[in-house]
Amino acid sequence: MPTLPTRPPVPSRRRRRLLTTRAVQASLIPLSRLRQLAPVDESGRGAGRLADVVVSWNGSDAYPPVTGLVLQRGDQQVFHPISTVVRIDAQAIVVGPIAEADSGFTRREGELRLVQDVLGRQLVDVDGAKVLHAEDLFLAPVLGRLRLVGVAGSPRSILARVVSTWKPDSERLVDWSAVHPFGDPGSELRLQVPHEGLRRLHPGELADLLEELDQPARDELTTALDPGAVADALEEMEAERIEDILREAPPQRAAQLVAAMEPDEAVDVLRDMERLEADAILAHLPTEMARQLTDLLGYPETMAGGFMTTTLARSEPGWTVKEVREQLRELSEHGADIDSVVVLDEQGRLLGDLPLFYLLAAEDETRVGDLLADTTPVTVAPEAFLDEVVDRLTEARASSVVVADPDGRPLGRVLADDVIDALKEGGLRLKLPWLFH
Secondary structure, eight states: OOOOOSSOOGGGGOTTOGGGSHHHHHTOEEHHHHTTSOOEETTSOBOOEEEEEEEEOOSSOSSOBEEEEEEEETTEEEEEEGGGEEEESSSOEEEOOOOGGGOBOOOOTTEEEIIIIITTOEEEETTTTEEEEOOEEEEEEETTEEEEEEEEOOHHHHHHTTSTTOOOOGGGEEEGGGEEEOOOTTOTTOOSSOOHHHHTSOHHHHHHHHHHSOHHHHHHHHHHSOHHHHHHHHTTSOHHHHHHHHHHSOHHHHHHHHHHSOHHHHHHHHHHSOHHHHHHHHTTSOHHHHHHHHHHHTSOTTBHHHHOBOOOEEEOTTOBHHHHHHHHHHTGGGGGGOSEEEEEOTTSOEEEEEEHHHHHHSOTTOBGGGGOTTOOOOEEOTTOBHHHHHHHHHHHTOSEEEEEOTTSOEEEEEEHHHHHHHIIIIIHHHHOGGGGO
């Protein structure tokens, strides 16, 4: 039986990339090769050494155009605008004359030096969802201009490029339009707007990237992306890695990420942090959210109150199924934590816990109260220990239990996967030791 893919096929992200065209592949110019050439003027005399290639960079042009070459002549660097470059390819660099007054190189806004600013930097290939170091860069003539079109991150490819007849393997190159680069604070290389492809990555893919990036690049990425996207990725990571990222971030940014996490996930992370670190984050959260998380932190992680989620879909008996569905749409980002809708009386006490299947099967105008006859809510107290929660779930053959206070008001919900996580953290080895032999 074939294995089903766990993520969308990578090729779906690689449409309209220049490196897929034969014309561009045939005209690629490796930067490493250019640096081996000896530039000459039109009479064939030496013109110095190629120190750098300059491109115009604003983040919006998928393939930055080359604006000129920086040549080293003795102790002076001379800038040749691309308009004065007679020839540039993998075999030769020929430059024409330039005005003496214009010969010195001064970086202009939005310009990058490929050798100085890009080589050796960390990049994210959003097509392959991977981190690489820029070991070589590739230029090619496109639409009448020489442009930066690709990057290679494999160290082995550098050795191959010393041979002038080497033809690059397009499968080992990354199209520059699929790249998000990282630079030092204040660097021209930094993008204020993240690459659109980063927003399409699955949380698990983004989590893998965050784990591979060094701290400055990780800080840049978590700051550039929407807190909700980063929070989804953090929830895919081990607790220790999440703590590292939150510690490295300023408290205000860390609080934004915690606020975007599911409450039970946020509590798990805060519980494992040093008290001062957790308090610093809580101090930057909205008052009601900070109070809610503080209350949850008051329960031991072995009690239902310590590993429940406080995200609840609520309804009243007089609501129609259509009205409940509209509320569920508003809670779609919390879909993984909602398998039922709690039905409450006027005092907020639990009347029933309506599985989503009942809402799916019912007509739009059906009253919620009419669906409760066949349901019996499964509840536990917030002080219930893990074993009791497991027993209640198995007895009722339910996928979740409602955590309610002594007056019957729901405080949260424990889903089956919350129980599994809690068992993994502490109780599973004692309860089911045979799994670990």
